[in-house]
Amino acid sequence: MKHILSSASVIILISLMPLIVSAQADTTAKAKTDTTIKAPVDSVKATVDTAAAEKPKVDSVSIASTPMNCYKQYVDYFTELGARPVTDGMQLVVIAFKSKDNTSCFMGRVEVAGGKIKSPVFIQTEGGTYKSFSELGKKLDPDFVAAVGDGLWAITNGMSVVFQTTEQEYGRLFFYKFLNKNKGMNKEAPSPADLLK
Numbered sequence: 001m002k003h004i005l006s007s008a009s010v011i012i013l014i015s016l017m018p019l020i021v022s023a024q025a026d027t028t029a030k031a032k033t034d035t036t037i038k039a040p041v042d043s044v045k046a047t048v049d050t051a052a053a054e055k056p057k058v059d060s061v062s063i064a065s066t067p068m069n070c071y072k073q074y075v076d077y078f079t080e081l082g083a084r085p086v087t088d089g090m091q092l093v094v095i096a097f098k099s100k101d102n103t104s105c106f107m108g109r110v111e112v113a114g115g116k117i118k119s120p121v122f123i124q125t126e127g128g129t130y131k132s133f134s135e136l137g138k139k140l141d142p143d144f145v146a147a148v149g150d151g152l153w154a155i156t157n158g159m160s161v162v163f164q165t166t167e168q169e170y171g172r173l174f175f176y177k178f179l180n181k182n183k184g185m186n187k188e189a190p191s192p193a194d195l196l197k
Helices: 002-024 070-081 142-153
Strands: 089-098 103-113 116-124 130-132 170-174
Touching (some): 070 089, 070 170
Antiparallel strands (some): 089 103, 089 170
16 A cells, blocks of 8 residues: 555656746746847947937836846855755745746745754745744645655755745745855955954
8 A cells, every 4th residue: 555655646746847847947037139240330320329318217116126036046056056954943044936927035034953944934024023924825835735745845955845835836945044155256355454463
């Protein structure tokens, strides 16, 4: 009987792989245009009045404190640098959500015990207080949780496993305090007063 249940859970996990992999795809990226091809310009006729050139209008509502695709940036950064093992206790995190149309990232915290995430996950408000996912109306998709099982709470390379909400958003926790320093960068020298003490 255990063999049948084990086989069924493997089949469910395999069937969810395309869903998990598609959550990693960057659906918010714009198509790049070839900037190496330039139209010929007649330098005698072409004069541009820079004062009269219209500047793009900025929509103050669309400007957020996080980059357009913070989810992908965090995944790339953690993948490139790696992270130290996350210690037990209450840990600060960046919580990244990705839907088909956009991404959003929030500050938060979560309890870690035995190297695994413990529910609930808290999101920080602008006022500095923390509210749980459920208080904010976010819920993990129960079918997704059942299919992934205990693996959902694992932390690898400073990141949680990808999770899915009932609103069909994908998310991930990033334990930014455990991110490795970029060892390839040049070390900045301290001030002479600090160095020559």
